[in-house]
Amino acid sequence: MQYSEKVMDHFMNPRNVGTIENPDGYGKVGSPSCGDVMEIFLKIENDIITDVKFRTFGCASAIATSSISTEMILNKNVSEALQLTNKAVAEALDGLPPAKMHCSVLAEEGIKAAIEDYMGKK
Amino acid sequence: MQYSEKVMDHFMNPRNVGTIENPDGYGKVGSPSCGDVMEIFLKIENDIITDVKFRTFGCASAIATSSISTEMILNKNVSEALQLTNKAVAEALDGLPPAKMHCSVLAEEGIKAAIEDYMGKK
């Protein structure tokens, strides 16, 4: 298993780690027994994501995809954010090992869940 | 396959190689297709073996057993010579590899054949 430098950078120095109190959107996907859980917190103003935090339990690839996808949706409109695919995330990381592609789905699903939560509250 | 020094000595410097014209006893045993043939020539006076020569086609063990057994029967009474066993020959050579024990039978049989030939003529 060889990761790209970008994966290792986001894994070793994950961006936007943490929680937000009273988030406008909150999502939690995965399950501990499957080996991956992602929690994502969004601050949203006028459908624009103004702050984002995450916490992820999972492998380096799960953490790195979480990290980079928070960067990718920050300051984006929620409808844009909804279009983020796991493939785009993997590409932004200069690729993932084939066996690890599935981990990137976690971030996509997490973001979707948080935005749906926000939509539901609206 | 490891041979004793004694086997190697008798193989490299076989004693009594050759033929005897008009032998008193002559034997030929084995067959080329089986991989071993021994020819033995005896000069016998008053039932005493006074000269012996051999020629052998076969492995080192066949040649060495032929060689040492000619030494062992020289100047012996024919009835003594008849009692020479392949085991005694192998022992005199400080042993033979298990897979090669059968080669020593050749010498025993060759001597028997030659003495029988002598007996028949008598």
Place this chain on the structure above:
Amino acid sequence: MRVYLDNNATTKMDKEALEAMLPYFSEIYGNASSMHSFGNESKKAMVEARKTIAEIFGIETDELIFTGSGSESDNLAIRGVAKAYKKRGNHIITSSVEHPAVRNTCRELEKEGYEVTYISVDENGVINLDELKKAIKKETILITVMHGNNEVGSIQPVEEIGKLAKENRIVFHVDAVQTVGKLNIKPKEMGIDLLTFSGHKFYGPKGIGGLFIKSGTRLGKVLTGGGQEKKLRPGTSDVPGMVGMATALEVAYRNIDEEFKREEELRNYFERELLNKVPEIQINAKGAKRLPGTSSITFKYLEGESILLSLNYKGIAVSSGSACSSDDLQASHVLLAMGIPVEIAHGTIRFSFGKYNTKEEVDYVIQELPPIIEKLRMISPLWNE
């Protein structure tokens, strides 16, 4: 600083063993089966290597064959017995914590019509003897149980299994890949009929293994070809490998008890310090008799690969029982068999100490590990929920 704590995976070759094998590459290179002097020199070395190993195990030289790896020995032992004793029965007993070389071979045999019973282990990774006893039946032809577990270090009661096997006239195979070179092993006194070992686990070369075959034990062939190794392992003899492995074994047994103690103390020191410095961790198989250098630690709320890679960043090499770093993304069957819940099993790291590890290295790990765990837990949604 670079610290290698993955000695259960493989080891750095011993200098003496390496030096012993070097001449056999391009100075004494004859084929050990050849009749000429080049071959005889090689054969002599092979005979000597076999003798060295046989003496250490207290067995006859014709009870030992060389193979290409521990895995191959395991295959030959298990498949060999299955084939040779087919007429007597089709039942095999093994444990639920075996190495894939045994486990997957048993699985294959199930497909071929053999019946396999996988005996459970307790929370320390030790086989349930009673269960094993009850599993024995008329059709049982083989018991195959490992000696030391590669993941958690638990040592199985092979002597007692050996007794059961003998009483019931069942062939007993022991995968001793993790214990040969670390523990004193006399297979015959322990009731063992077949014993697998592998050179590179005790500072010998890779690509060479061995199998003790108690005289009288029949084995079907797995590989066919030339007459080498009693026709059970055809192929030109790997004399350098044999010499390297034999020398490594000799070196290991020179001060085996001292080294056992030293590694055990190092490992215990490591575990004590870690318990002091890192909360919410669990030492696996702690209640069992264990391999001296093996420490399997579960860091709750974390996933193993992330710990492994973070330690690697600091130059520290360990392995993980984590699903995410395994080929099939399945959590370790060993940890699950011990009753460790799957979500915790994910956070398990194996530290395996060897003869080259020092206290300084352990101190370095003790210093680097706690902040890594802390940082990773900060990222984890399971921590402080």
Place this chain on the structure above:
Amino acid sequence: MRVYLDNNATTKMDKEALEAMLPYFSEIYGNASSMHSFGNESKKAMVEARKTIAEIFGIETDELIFTGSGSESDNLAIRGVAKAYKKRGNHIITSSVEHPAVRNTCRELEKEGYEVTYISVDENGVINLDELKKAIKKETILITVMHGNNEVGSIQPVEEIGKLAKENRIVFHVDAVQTVGKLNIKPKEMGIDLLTFSGHKFYGPKGIGGLFIKSGTRLGKVLTGGGQEKKLRPGTSDVPGMVGMATALEVAYRNIDEEFKREEELRNYFERELLNKVPEIQINAKGAKRLPGTSSITFKYLEGESILLSLNYKGIAVSSGSACSSDDLQASHVLLAMGIPVEIAHGTIRFSFGKYNTKEEVDYVIQELPPIIEKLRMISPLWNE
């Protein structure tokens, strides 16, 4: 003077290959499957070794697996196809002059219910293509024919067999243990699906072999365990062996054509001189395309072992096709298949030249050999009858 003329049995390791593998014993020793940096370094070397070999053969890197020997590759290829294609058929075609690793494996499969046809060879040891063609039937799943014969050096028409195999959609395995490193081989251009080779035959290390597996070719497993080598050869990767073998191959192919010519000339010179100096000898497979360094010579009225030992006494290492020096005391099946009468077959000696042999050495043999033959014939009752 010591002269090694048994290069078909095994070779002295190439210096460059040995040096290339040395660091992987105790400097870069990680397990290639481990995720940490120690493992990555080893993995890199393994990947590189695979690439080197793949490039030389003109194949993809994922079409190549490492095994523990040529014999193991042969077993995996033959047993693997037998298992995987069982549903399609149970018929295997091979030649009557194969190495025991192929021959005995076919014999084993016969016991397991497969049908094997052994195609005859002509007096030069070359397979009868027409016979092979006629042997093909609906149930044929595998043709396994060697490239260069180890005893007499005859080279089989593998390209033509490859065409036949392709036309009939039969898997084609070639045991190229004697030709890899001596001839240019591009398995894919030659219609080959599986190709066996062995490190120690081309100045690489012992204990390592390889198998080319054309993508799409299915193989059942012979050994089971970990996931190494596409799950077809479990066991911790022998990285030093891989590096040593790849480097040896690279070295061999650097000037393969020149070395072919050089060895061929040396061999031809040897044979010419011998024919001049020794009466009643016969050069086997002389009419065939032959391996450059192989010379199989029958000395009539003599038995091979005695020649071998006498030469050995003079420091000259050769091998014999003699019954008396084989394990089972059977005359060589290769010589018999070529129609050589059993009593002459006994007197056959194989001289196999390699890259380290010089003209001076050949001259020494030419000088020592005739008196030996003369002396032994004096002892032989078959001479001058």
